[in-house]
Amino acid sequence: MRLQTISNSHSGRRGFSPLLLLDLHVHTTRGSGDSSLRPEELVEEAIRLGLAGVCLTEHTYSWTDDEIERVIGETGIRLFRALEVETDAGHALVIGENGYHSDMRNFALLGERASKSGAAIVLAHPFRHLHAPGPQRCILTLKAGVEPGDVKGASEIPLLQHAHAVEVVNGATPETDNKFALDVATILGYPSTGGSDAHSKHGLASGVTEVDGDPRNPGELAEIIRAGGVKAGVDLHVGRLRFMDTQDRETDPGHDPQTPS
Numbered sequence: 266m267r268l269q270t271i272s273n274s275h276s277g278r279r280g281f282s283p284l285l286l287l288d289l290h291v292h293t294t295r296g297s298g299d300s301s302l303r304p305e306e307l308v309e310e311a312i313r314l315g316l317a318g319v320c321l322t323e324h325t326y327s328w329t330d331d332e333i334e335r336v337i338g339e340t341g342i343r344l345f346r347a348l349e350v351e352t353d354a355g356h357a358l359v360i361g362e363n364g365y366h367s368d369m370r371n372f373a374l375l376g377e378r379a380s381k382s383g384a385a386i387v388l389a390h391p392f393r394h395l396h397a398p399g400p401q402r403c404i405l406t407l408k409a410g411v412e413p414g415d416v417k418g419a420s421e422i423p424l425l426q427h428a429h430a431v432e433v434v435n436g437a438t439p440e441t442d443n444k445f446a447l448d449v450a451t452i453l454g455y456p457s458t459g460g461s462d463a464h465s466k467h468g469l470a471s472g473v474t475e476v477d478g479d480p481r482n483p484g485e486l487a488e489i490i491r492a493g494g495v496k497a498g499v500d501l502h503v504g505r506l507r508f509m510d511t512q513d514r515e516t517d518p519g520h521d522p523q524t525p526s
Contacts, residue, residue, distance in 0.1 A: 285317040285476040286501065287486075288469060290349070290358060290389060290432065290460020296326025300464040304336045310466040311342055314502055316473070318343030320360065320460070320486075322389075327364045345483050349389060350375065354424045355404040358387040358432070358460075361487030376427025385487035387458050388428045390435040392419070392445045403442075416445065420452040430490050433509055434459030434497045436471030447497075450511040456490065457511040459497035470502040 292300040293307055311319050321328050321344055328346045337344055348359045354372035361384035368374040379386050394402040401407050411418040425431075431450040434443055434457075450457050459472035477494035480486035489495065498508045 285343075285479070286315065286470075286473050286498065287318045287320060287343070287345070287476055288316055288461050288463070288472065289320045289347075289387070289458050289474040290322050290435065290462045290472065291319050291469065292323060292349075292462070292464050293321060295328065295332070296321070296323025297464065298325070302463060302465050302469075306466055307469070308336060308340055308342050308344075310469050312340060314470045316342070316470055316501075317476075318345060320345045320347045320358070322347045322349040322358050322460070324349055325365075343481070345480070345486050347483065353404075353408075354388070355391055355393075356389040357428070358389050358458075360385045360387070360490065361483045372424050372427055379427075379429075383484065383487060383491070385429045385490035386427060387430045387432055387490065388425070388446075389432050389460075390438040390442070390446075390462065391431060392442045392449070393435070393438045394442070395445060396439065396441045413445075416448045416452065419445070420449045425449075425453065425455075428455065430456040430458050430493075430495060431511070432460060432472075432497070433457040433511065434472035434499045436461035436463065436468045438462070447509055447511065454512050456493045456495045457497035457509055458490070458495055459499060459509075461502075468502065471500065473498040473501050473506070475508060 293302045293304050294300050295304055333344045350357050350359055350369045352370050352372040391405050392403055395406055395413050409422045431446055433447040433450050458474045461469050461471045463469045475496045475498055476489055478489040480489055496508055496510050498506055
């Protein structure tokens with residue numbers, strides 16, 4: 266089993282230089298109808314919180330490079346174009362693809378597309394609603410017949426092989442569901458990510474991702490995620506940043522998502 270470690274510092278770890286902190290899951294008024302977060306407001310708040318950048322994971326829109334440059338201006342903040350796609354396995358963050366495609370709703374086909382394009386797929390809040398009272402509403406486990414509490418069974422769901430990372434910190438998901446995702450990712454040794462899933466400035470950076478590298482565009486960020494150079498963090502927004510490591514980085518720096526673990 267992979268080691269899980271929690272740290273209060275994101276520098277000085279053996280084999281790693283000081284890393285970037287990104288909020289990997291944010292929605293704005295530009296491309297998500299349920300968001301009240303204006304892009305200019307996002308940039309201002311991200312800088313105040315000490316983020317190096319943000320992934321724009323819009324529901325229905327893919328930002329253009331020109332739009333991103335206009336919003337960034339001279340601030341130095343990094344905004345990465347991404348997508349949040351609703352699939353037959355639940356929601357997925359797709360980084361490194363330019364725009365939506367009809368086959369993205371099928372998670373296996375999305376995995377095939379990413380293997381050709383070099384995009385990265387992150388399972389977003391994969392176990393949301395798993396522990397909610399009443400009939401099960403978690404798409405991923407419902408289809409696989411996995412019950413709440415069955416971490417091993419969840420880790421054996423075949424569709425997971427198409428993901429490059431698992432979002433284990435989602436600011437809009439109950440802690441029990443996030444913890445379940447963390448346990449599954451740890452069993453598999455998959456890279457972990459964190460994101461606020463913010464639709465307003467409140468809660469931005471409640472989940473963050475530590476990035477081992479210096480990505481300047483979505484393709485470079487996708488490459489780092491695919492190589493396993495990311496780790497989830499929580500509570501930056503309240504000054505209590507902690508990290509969750511789901512990998513034994515010295516022996517397994519990444520995984521091939523097309524090969525079952």
